[in-house]
Amino acid sequence: MLMNIKDVQQVSNAVMNMLHEEEIEIINDFHDAVLAKDIDKITELFEVVQFDVEDHFSTEEQMMEESKFFAMQIHKSEHDTMRGKLKKLQENWDAHKDPEAIKVFLEEEFKHWIILHISRWDSETAMAIGDNA
Ligand SMILES: [Fe+2]
Ligand SMILES: [Fe+2]
Numbered sequence: 479m480l481m482n483i484k485d486v487q488q489v490s491n492a493v494m495n496m497l498h499e500e501e502i503e504i505i506n507d508f509h510d511a512v513l514a515k516d517i518d519k520i521t522e523l524f525e526v527v528q529f530d531v532e533d534h535f536s537t538e539e540q541m542m543e544e545s546k547f548f549a550m551q552i553h554k555s556e557h558d559t560m561r562g563k564l565k566k567l568q569e570n571w572d573a574h575k576d577p578e579a580i581k582v583f584l585e586e587e588f589k590h591w592i593i594l595h596i597s598r599w600d601s602e603t604a605m606a607i608g609d610n611a
Contacts, residue, residue, distance in 0.1 A: 480509035481589050487597045489604035493541070497534045498596060504530045505592075509584050515577045524568055531564060538603065545607040553599045560591065 483502050488495055508527050511519040535557040542550040567583055570576070 479506050480584055481506065481592075485589075486593055487601055489596065489601045491541075491604035491607060491609045494538065494600055494604050497537060498592075498600075501530055501534050501592070505584070505588070509581075512577045512580045512584065517575055517577075520571070520575075520577060520580065524571060528564060528568065531560070535561065538600065541607055542603060547603055547606050549599075549602070553603055556595055556599055560595075563587075 481502055483499055486498055486502065489498075504523070504527055508520070508523045511523050539550070539554055539557065541547075542553060547553070563583075567580065570579055
């Protein structure tokens with residue numbers, strides 16, 4: 479298991495908390511497949527991760543747009559940086575099928591990024607947009 483739902487801060491918006499919970503479950507399944515070096519499963523779950531991350535980020539961006547959140551562009555640019563990293567990582571996976579590269583990314587980068595991103599950007603965004611979903 480890469481991380482526990484308790485590792486991330488609860489924010490004041492139920493939709494965002496649900497998105498975070500789902501994402502952590504999927505990332506944990508992905509991490510399990512990476513540790514097991516199960517090539518087919520990693521390939522399959524990488525698609526699920528990409529779909530889920532896009533759903534997570536674009537839902538937040540849509541909520542920020544609807545509520546005209548003042549720091550939307552900065553929050554979105556953090557998402558875009560992570561979108562770019564995942565795209566590169568997937569291209570690297572398709573070319574080399576190296577589970578170690580994904581393991582290092584998840585354990586040394588993604589985990590810390592998501593914890594910090596939620597406590598810095600998602601929590602502030604949730605406070606600004608409220609919980610009327
Ligand atoms: Fe989020
Ligand atoms: Fe976010």
